[in-house]
Amino acid sequence: MIRSMRQTDTPDVLALLTWMDDAPEREVFAPDARDADELHAECEDRVCLVAEGEDGEVRAYCGLAPFRDGLALEGPLGLGELHGLLAHVVKRADGLPIYAFSARDNLAAREALEASGFTPMHTTDFYSSSLSGLARRARVPGGYTTADHLRPEAYRALYRASEDGWAGRLEWTDSEIEAHFAREDVRLVALLHGGRPVGFAELELNAETGRADLTYLAVHPAERGQGLGRVLLALAAAEAAAHPELRQMRTRAHDHARAARALYAHAGLTHCRSVVTYLRDDTEGEA
Structure with missing residues (x-):
């Protein structure tokens, strides 16, 4: 029943x-x-x-x-x-x-x-690594600086430019963006070139599980091909490793995100699980 x-x-x-x-x-x-x-x-x-x-x-x-x-x-x-x-x-x-x-x-x-x-839309692969190994590679390239905060308009512009599939936060107000990054479990590592944001890594820290989740990693399309993804990954790991209760980093990439998947494999992260996203939408085709 x-x-x-x-x-x-x-x-x-x-x-x-x-x-x-x-x-x-x-x-x-x-x-x-x-x-x-x-x-x-x-x-x-x-x-x-x-x-x-x-x-x-x-x-x-x-x-x-x-x-x-x-x-x-x-x-x-x-x-x-x-x-x-x-x-x-x-x-x-x-x-x-x-x-x-x-x-x-x-x-x-x-x-x-x-x-x-229900129709399968995509598969998301999850990867993990110890923080210590990734954090050892952390360095800021010459001519670049880092910041732990971006103005809402700068964050939103970089978010929009970096990945067409990221839509959710484009509707956030300035106050919502500020409130998100004011949370104790959220960290932002932004990379700037000449004072201009060119990429960021966003983390959520979980002391109970001992894990840091890399929720977003963005590099502006005009700045790609210079290894900045690897730089941000290592800088994010160093930020998380500053918290001794954290030992692991986990991140994810959809099956179409070839660059991200190659980045994580090259950095030595290990595939740990795969999740399929489904959708049933009975409104499709309606006028």
Whole structure:
């Protein structure tokens, strides 16, 4: 039976999340919470559905969360009834676009998604390395300087010029950009030539996991081919390594980002996981 999630289902859904965490090939986009109260709070205002077995135990979970111009699918997570869960959750989306994210090796989830009308858009590969090895290469080339802050208009212009696919932050106001970089867990390393920003690396620091995530690395198209990507990568690692609780750096690149993938491979980062992004958009083709 497929039904809405109840508060009494929280232990079973937490068990499914633990089951997912135990094997990388089971990964899907899912709730962040790993505590009963936090999970209840996270799911309280969302569409959350479960598949209940004959014994009353929750065997699978699916949910919807706000994302970009539509919704993000949480799941499908669990065993059996994945197709039925997806059919129900699509009805609850009210025609909005639904994005889904699954480990490349999660064949059961991917088969269910594709059978339910979700189209694969791209694969994102993740890479990791120890901070110490990357940080040892940190240097600022002659004629260049660094900064830990950019004016919102300068950040936005470099963001816009560096990659057509980066759209989200172009809509941020100056206040939103300033607030983002005022966060304690966010760092910016900007590279300037003659006082003009030519690239930046953006980090998110997580003391609990001991990891720094390189969320963006940008070099202006007119400045490419000079090794500035490698410079920014090493400078970002040095910035993160200044925090002794951090030991690893992780970054990512879409399957079409050949330059970024070559940069990470050349720098010695190791491929650690791949995630496929799906979209079901029932509005496509509408006038």
